[in-house]
Structures are given as C-alpha cells and as structure tokens.
Amino acid sequence: MNKEEISRPGLESRGPASAMVSCREVSKHVPLPHGSLTILDTVSLTINAGEAVAIVGASGSGKSTLLALLAGLDLPSSGEVSLDGLILSALDEDGRAAARASRVGFVFQSFQLLPSLTALENVMLPLELAGNRSAEVEAKEFLQRVGLSERLGHYPRQLSGGEQQRVAIARAFACKPKVMFADEPTGNLDTETGRAVADLLFELNQHHGTTLILVTHDERLAARCHRQLRMAAGRLL
Template identity: 60%
Template sequence: MIKTSKVTKSVNTSEGKLEILHPISFEVKSGESVAIIGASGSGKSTLLGLLAGLDEVSKGEIHLDGEPLHTMDEEARAVLRGQKVGFIFQSFMLVQSLTAIENVMLPAEIAGLDNPKQMASKILEQVGIGHRASHYPNQLSGGEQQRVAIARAFITSPKILFADEPTGNLDATNSHKVEELLFALNREKGTTLVLVTHDNELAAKCDRQLTMQAGVLTESTPVSPRQRSEAV
C-alpha cells in the first residue's frame, strides 16, 4: 500500500541546508495499522506529510497504492489524495463557517459522490454525534470536533488514513473515545492506518511501531498479538 525508498527532506536556511529527514525506506501493507513515534521535532509529522502528498520529497521515492507520488506535481497529488487518502489533523482543521454535517459533506461533494448529505448524516451517527450535525465547530467540544474530523476523513472510504497526533489536544476521556473509533473504523473498512503520536499507549494498539529520532526512522520492537489485545 505504501512503499518508500531512500526518502529525504531538506530545507535551505540562512545557515545552510538543514536535513530534516535522512534516507528512509519502509513499507506498509494494505489494512495494516502503523504508529510513528518520537519526540517533538524528530521529523515524524514531516514524514507523514510526505506520505500523504501534502509536501514534496527532496530525494527518494514514495509509492502510494502503486502510484508514484514523488513524480507528481501538487495538482496530481491533490487528485490522488481526493481518491485514496484521508487525513486527520491534531488541530481538527474544520471550516468554521460550515456546520458539522457540511464539513463532513465537503470531501464527498468534491469527489462527486451521490447523496453526500445522507452519507454525512450516517457517518456522524456512527461516530456518535449525529445529534450535533447542525452545530458549528465553535459550538462543539474538542472531542466532538475531532469526531467530526474523523467522519470527514472516512466519508470517501479512503484506502489510506493518516492521523497526526489525533488525540494530542484531547482530555483522557475523549482521547479514549477517539482511539476506539479510529481502530473500529480501521477494522470495519479495512483502511490502512498510519498515525503519528508521542503516546506510547496509543502506539501499542497498532500492528507495528516505527521510531523517529533526529530524522532517522527505525523499526521498534514488534508488539505481540497478546500485547495489542491487552492495550485495546
């Protein structure tokens, strides 16, 4: 589903070139859940943005469901994201002038899907906030906004879901609800899940863990099925 080969990311600064990501090569299988863990500033969110086509690699290759993401311009990457990718941001990134249901409908409308309002209503019920469909983001709690963001990410049934610190702005109760929801939808729809987190408990619920440190990605100790079931 995802294959990277010697991916790097660097930026030019007043002090010279800054290497954010050193050569990274790994694969994620279809339907797999993978956590990328590491301290703030380690490069994990940068990597997630590259995998989702939100940014361009400096060098190397990324294939997303067989598509060569590294050769595409922004317009082509946007089309691919619309067809195959869902993205959940830590800061929710909801459109403040739209209601919850209108926010969820938006990707379906862009994709030209039939009955976007009916689809949005159904998935809002699935995430437990159908009764808040007509409310605007500033009328919703942080946990409710994140559930709207999850519904928006899943409405087009993406093959791949990327989540950047999906519980980072939530309290313990809402974090647990969002975690349960992410993995339930992942299992039910067979969606490949790649998430970035500094939360080791959340990471332990994934099939695999990768660790990012100073722009270098390494495979963490595999988590046994028993450990995963206990974490869940």
C-alpha cells in the same frame, strides 16, 4: 534499512501483504543561509494494505515531515515515495491532489473543521467535491456512527473538542479512503476523551479495512497498532 518495528502480540494484519505505502531512501533538506538543515535522512519503509502503523519519537525527530511526504502533501529532496502504486514524486501538484482525493483521508490534532459550516456540512463537503450525489445521506450516516446524530446542525464553536474530532473522523472516513493519515489525533484532548476518540478511530479503521498511519507521542495509542516505527534525528532507528 535501519528501523525498529515493535509488533503487537495477537494482532494480525488484515488482507494480503501488499504494499500500500512505501518510501525508498527518502531525505528532506531545508536550505539555510549558510548550508541546509536535514529533517529526514535516507528513510526507507513499507506499509502493507490493511496495516495500522504508528510513527513515534520525540518532538523534532521528523515524524510529521515523514507523514506529509507519505501523504503527498510535500515532496522529498531525494528518494521516492509510493502510494497505492503511484510514484508521488513523478506527479505534479494537481496529480498529487487527485491521488489524495481518491485514496487518502486525514485526521489532524487541530481538527481542521471549517468554522462557517455545520457538522453535517463539514462532512458533506469532500463528498460533494467528489461528485457524490448522496453526500447528505452518507454524511448523516457517518455522523450517526460517531454518535453525533443530534449535532448535525451545530457549528464547530458549539461542539466540544472530542465532538469536533469525531466530526473530523466522520469526514475522513466518509470518502472511504484506502489510507488514513492521523497526526496526533488525540493530542488536544483530555485522557478520557482521547481514549474514546482512539477507540472510534480504530473501530472505523478495522470496519473499512483502511490502512492506518498515525504519528503520536502517546505510547498507549501507538501500542494499539500492528507496528511501531521509531524515529530520532530524522532517521528510523
């Protein structure tokens, strides 16, 4: 298996070394009129429970596609992806959705908040969909933890970029996922706000012992993870 793993000195993995996310010989091809485009080429990796791992590389290297496959948002053309012991490629769309709902949280560059819902309602929504009868109480607790207790009734358009990302982080962690996937979580933020959001992301991650897998161009952000996996042309180096 070809890969480059850069360990961060002095940062130990939490919990037992058990695989939480893995893939084996995964490839992704997109059909074209005269052949196909290879986005991922026989990628294999293992990420243990409690690890924080950054996937880094230039634009077009396949980082976000790999993240989508590991999270079960897409299926590989070949190979096998495992999430918390489940073989995602063996599940149908509903099965993958159920696996994500019970195990996975997401933080995206574009926040992905529903504009017609307040900050509180955005965080409550996944809790309510999961049948949590304490959705409002728990949503308020997480918004308080990210410093937004005074913004509960504000809509996304009334919040700054950093505040919107904090709502997104509160929403992601409120369901207590086993795995957190973050795709360029600071990409739309200025340097100072991005640093504050990153601090919050790692603080909550460490507090809950969640496995963190993030895609980023920011080498400083990547250096805060246990390991870095570097990609180029659809392969791990």
